[in-house]
Structures are given as structure tokens and as C-alpha cells.
Amino acid sequence: MADKTTSAPFVRKEMLAPEGPPATQIGAVKWLRENLFSGPLNTLLTLAGLTTIAYLLNLALPWFLHSVWNAKTFSECREIVANTWGPDAHGACWAMIRERWNQFLFGFYPNDLYWRPVLTFLLLFVAIVPVLFREWTPRLMVAGGVVGALILWLSVAYGDAIPAGILVVILVVAGLLGRSGRKYPATLSWFTLIFPVLALWLLWGGSIWMSVAILLGFVLGGLAFRLVSPAGGLVFGATAAVLVPILWWYYGSEPFALALDRITGHGKPFWLREVRSDDFGGFVLAFVIGVSGIAASLPLGIILALGRKSDMLLVKWICVGFIEFIRGVPLITLLFTASLLLNYFLPPGTNFNIILRVIIMVTFFSAAYIAEVIRGGLAALPRGQYEAADALGLDYWKAQRLIIMPQALKISIPGIVSSFIGLFKDTTLVVFVALLDPLKGITDAVRASLDWKGIYWEPYIFVGCIFFVICFSMSRYSMHLERLLKREHR
């Protein structure tokens, strides 16, 4: 027996440890095989992609590596490149940005007044917090701290330039930020409401009382509505709320501002040096036009979309005509109309600010597109939503406000934000009505100087990068918002 067992064929008694997968099936090799070389076509594509990257790098990398950061003129830049890297080398001349960044950002805004647009820009973040965020998160608090620190730094840097009045404003804002803003950012929305007139005063200067007078118009309108609507009903209340401010702005505001101006004089807290609209330029101009256009076009777009969906035929036709006309012509022709033709259509002798005209045209243009986007959102809502609102006995405005609009706007977020991005990019077109946009206006102005004649790529790259950062983060924010508001369960 013993003999038999020993001569029996080999039988393994213990289990072998499992083999690892073949080298081609793990790690980097597997990833490469699956993602880059899974077939002949894929391999070809990968090679083509690599060639493209190599070509672009070969084109641009030496140029970037040979960058010059310190020079006074373009020829000096070229000299430095030639001395360091040989006579045939090319190099980027970022010294231009170092020398002229203030023009790209501020245009010809007076040097000693840079703190005003910067302060406005910082306050803009305070103003949009109640719109964009629903609760105070730690990250938001940190951002608020950064903005506050920047404002402090600004007042130290331009300490003597800042009149006491602004410091008071900042302190009030900071105080309210700490006190009432503790629970929800929405309690800050009063600041959002006064921000436009505050920005108007900070950017253009002049007397604060004009801004106060403009603001008072809205307050009077609200008061009129409160007083009239209990007695006369909604319709008369609304009429009063529209008529009273118009009358105030037309007849009352100027004497009011002048009278207060005479009392306070050109004293520091109430008076800022005036800046002409021609001096605006660069990204200050792009932001002024872009932000006001964005803020004004959304409400106008909603009204136009509702008008287009309205049962009232005449209202519908007017809205359709407006939307189709604006969408049918290029923005440039509208801007030319604003600069060339508006004087024909206004009473003889009227002349109002070119930046304001451009803002109005850009707003119209963007509002027509937003109206179409929102119309799509309204059409995508199931009929049941409208019927349910009717069944609850809600009137038209309540149904819109509580049921229809929240859903329709949620659906239209991507479209609305891409309209905003388009609007911001379109602010560069104002160069054709002789305003100094950062892309062509300022670049041409810089290139017109002897020092920087012949510089092409650096200004385009600089301005393009800033636009990219702003527009890209807007589109990312809209994607974030879309995910946040997603309610369907899948």
C-alpha cells in the first residue's frame, strides 16, 4: 500500500496563493491600454493628440520660458531676450503688464481715485451675498473676512483720500453684517437695494444727495403703495407706486439735491470729485456695464417672457415684436443706434451719458435672449402645475410668484447664466462706440505709445485670461446651482 501511495501521481495538498493579474491588466498599463490604445483608431487619435500637444508646446513653451518681467519698453524687452537667449530667441514681454496694468484695469480713471472703483468692487461682493447664498457657511465667513480686510487695507493705503463719510458707511455695513446678518444673509438685502445708487456715487463722484434723491424716489413709491392700496385697491396702489416716483424724479429730485448740496457744501463726506465717463475704461468699464446689464436684464426678461405667454393678444404681440426685433439685429447696430441715433428720438437738447445708453442697449439685448430662455422653462412645466395653482384659487401674480416662476427659473438656470456670460463677453463691443474696453480700446491705446509699439500677444493673453476666469467661474457656479436645486429623484 505504502508503495502505491508513493508511486501515485502528484497531488497538491495545499492551495497555491492566487496569482496577481497579468502586467497588462493592472495599474498604469491597463489604464493606458483601455483609455489611450484600445484599438487602431484610438491609437491613431492618441498619436494625433500627442502631436498636437507637442506642436503647441514647441510653439509656445520657449516663448513663455523666455519671459521678461522687468523692462520699461518693448525694445528693451527684445534686447534682454536677445542678450540672454541668443539673437533668434523670442520671449514674452510681461513687463508691459507690470507697467500698464492700471490702464487695463481702470482705463484713464484718475490715479489717486483708484480706491473708489476698488471699494465699489468689494462692496459688490457684500451686495450679492444675499442673492447668491442662503446661509452663512464657514467658507462664506472667511470670504467676508477677506473682503473686510481688503476694505481696511484700502482705507489704510488711501487713508487720506477716504472721506469720513465712506468710513462711516463701511462701519455701518460692517456693524450690520455682524449684527443682523447673523442668521441669514438675506437680512443683508437692504444693502443690495441701496448698492446701485451707492456705486453710482462712488464711481462717478459728485454730490451724495443726487444718489439719495434717486433712492428717495423708490422709497416714496413704496410709501405711496402702502398708503393708497388699502383705500383704492391694488390697481390704484400700483398706479400711485409708479406715478409718484416718476413725478419725484422729474420735478422734485433736483431741487432737493441742490438744496441739500447748498447746505452741506462740497464738504468731504458728502462730495466726491467728479469723474467724467470718458475716463472710464478697462475692466472697470466692463464690470460697470456687465453687472448693471446682468442685474437689469433678468427682471426685464421675466416680464417679457410673461408678456409673450400672456392671454392678452395685444400685450403678447408687443412683447413678441420687441423680442424678435432685438434678437434679429447684431448688438453692434444697437450700440451704434445708442451713440448715433438716440439724439434724434429724444427732445432737442437732451444729452445723456453714453455709458448709460450703452447699458440700456446691452440690457435690452440680453433681456430678449433671457426672455426666450425663460419661455422655454415655462413651456417645460407640466400643465398640471398651472391647473393646480388655479385649483388653489391663487390669482395670476400669486400663482406666478409661488408656483410657476420658482420652477421655470430653476429649469432655465443654465440658459440664463450663459446669457449672462454672453452679455459680459459682449461688453468688449463698446469699443466701437468709442469707449475704452479692455480688449481693443486699451490695447490699442497701449500699443499707440512709442514704448510698446508692436506688442501683440501679451495684452491679448492677459485680457483673455481675465475674461476666461470670470466667465468660466460663472458657468461653474451655474452647474453647482443646478445640482443644488435638483429635486427629481432618479
Place this chain on the structure above:
Amino acid sequence: MATTAETPQSGFRLGMLIYDTRYRSITIQIVVVLLCMAAAAWLIDNLFSNLADRGKDLSFSFLWNRAGYDINQTLIPYSNDDTHFRALLVGLVNTILVSVLGCIAATIIGVFVGVLRLSSNWLVARLMTVYVEIFRNVPVLLWILVAFAVFTEVTPQPRDFKVTDQMVAEGTEPAASMILFDSVAVTNRGTFIPKALYERSLGEIKIGFLPISLNTVAILAVIAASIFAFRRIRKNASDVQDRTGLRPSTWWMELLVLFVPLLALLIALGFHLERPTLGGFNFTGGILVLNSFMALWLGLTLYTAAFIGEIVRAGIAAISKGQSEAAAALGLRPRRTMSLVILPQALRVIIPPLISQYLNLTKNSSLAIAVSYMDLRGTLGGITLNQTGRELECMLLLMLIYLVISLMISGGMNVYNNSVKLKER
């Protein structure tokens, strides 16, 4: 019944105009229309008093005056002795040219980009994403200016193409060379492309002011006839397949019908290409394509292609996976799945936004002003406006023409939309 007895009689009170929903909408509409009419009347009144102040009138007769300026790219005959109206037409044709070529190129690039973004190849998909994000998030004006800078600053001068005897002796190459089999020269003075010539030309006829080359007409007619015949062959084959279940082999007939007539016509006409050649300091022969045109076309194309790529990607991604799985379950091969199941559905999603991109491209072509390309805005809204001082008429006409173009494109879109709309109950 008590309730019916209590309803008020149909006496009409003034308050019902506001508080009765039956009348309220009429009241609102009348008020809105009155307000609009008042506003329009105010604007028009201002307009006439302003015109009177400046001693101007509203008249379009200036269109028939002598223009007196030259245009550097004219597809229809034009000289500075022609009228402003003729200049307008030249500008309109230039606008249409750059828009149509831009739409075609942007569609081709955009479809490639959109499909490649969905590709399983990691590198290529990332590259395309980078392309789309970079081009979408930067103003189109920048791309046009960059393209213009490339064409005027980076491209070689015509004299760089020169091959001297010394170079031949030394065996060195000139600084620049022509591309595409020595037929296209990209220089800083413009791009020179070959020109089609016919030895036995059919001549041309004039329709109104527009000369039409009979050669082109003949070629187009032959192509149309070929396509018609090709369709008939296909249809016949399908009919045979429906009857007998066997599809006759027709590929050689199709090739024959598509290419032989055209080739025969070209040979009969004595078709040949005239290549641009270097003479002295510049190229002669061929067609000169202006740098301003190339820059505008390239800038608009690359910018719009990024948007189209995104539209194509979204359209294909919108078709649920179940569709391709169902097609596979039915036994369709991948190519037929694509052409019979995925594409027809994806196109329904893709086409409407695609057309609105065409519309945007056409409107953005008015940025020609940045590179001094003489499009409609350059002629009618530029030099004509400045020379005649008739801002009002010129701008109104300009807007009207753009509006008509836009309405035509969106009208075409509506027709298409209705034809592919899902027939729902």
C-alpha cells in the same frame, strides 16, 4: 333658487372695468396700447422736430447717388462710379459669403469636436474639452483680433517665397513655401488661392446687374442631375428589395452617375486651375483672399465651432442608453444603429440650437469692423453713412436687412422643426 336670485343684475358699472376679470384684460390691453402709441408718437414727434432743426429730411434717395469709394473685396462688379445701393449689395454679398463659409466650417469642426468629446480616448476627450472651454469663455472679438494678428504678423512676406539662383546653387530652401501642392500661398498680404479657368468657356449672361457665369450654372446643373439620378437608383434598389427581399448591387452605378458626367463636363469646358506664381515682389495669378476676410472667418469659425461641439455632444448624450440597447437587441449592427436609431433622434435635439448658432455667427460677422473687412456694416453702415451723413436712414436700413436675414433663418428653422416634431397624441 335663492342663490341665482341673489346674483346682481347685469348692470354695468365703471368699476367692473378694473375688478371684473371679464373686462379687466381688455382694460389693461387698451391702456398698454394707448401708452405704447403715446410713446411712439412722442418719439416720432421728437424725430421730426430734430430733423427739422438740423435741416434734414427722411429720404432714401441718396442710395442712387455716386458712392465714390473703393471696396477691396467685390464679388459682384463694382467701381467707385457705382451707386451707394450697389455698394450696399457688395457689402451684403460679403456678409453672406463670410457667414456661409463660417457656418460650413464651424459645423464640420463642431461635429468633430462634439463626437471626439464623447470618445473613449482619454487624451483626445480632454483636449477637446479644453478647446471648447477656452473658446467659449473668451469674447469672439479677441479671437478675431488674434487671428488677424496671426495673419498679418506671423505669416511670411511674399519675397520670403523667392528661390534665388544662389539658393539653388547652395541647395538651401527659401524662408517660406507654398502649401497644398504649391497651390496656396499664405502671406502677410493675403492668402493666394488657385483660380478656376475654362479654355472653352460658355460665357456669361447678365441678369439685371448681376453677371452669372454659365460655366458655374452648367456645373451646378450637372451636379443636381447626378444627385437626382443617384437618388433614383437608390430608390429603385429599395423597391426591388421590398418586392423580392434581395438588394441589387448598385455601387458601381452610383459611382458612375455621380462622377462621370461632372468629369466629362469639366473636360469639355477645358477646366484647369491657375496657380498663383511669384512675380517680382508679390504673387500674381490666382485669387487674393484678404487677410481681413481670413481673420474674420477663422475667428468666427473657431468660436462658433466650440458652441456647436457642445450642442452636438449634448444632443448625442441626450439619447438614452436604452435606445442603442434596443437596437442591439433587434440585431442592428453598430453603424446601422447610429444611422437609423441614434442620429435621427439626436438631430431633433441638435438642429434648433445649431440654427441659432448660425444666426449668432451671421450677426457676429458684423464684427468685421474690427479688421476692416467690408461687410454690410462696413459699406452701408460705415463709409456710406459717414459720406452722406444720413445716420438715421443707414442704420434703419442696416437693421432691416439683418432682421430680414434673421427672420429668414429662423423661419427655415420653424419649417424644419415642424417637419421632425414628434407626432404626439
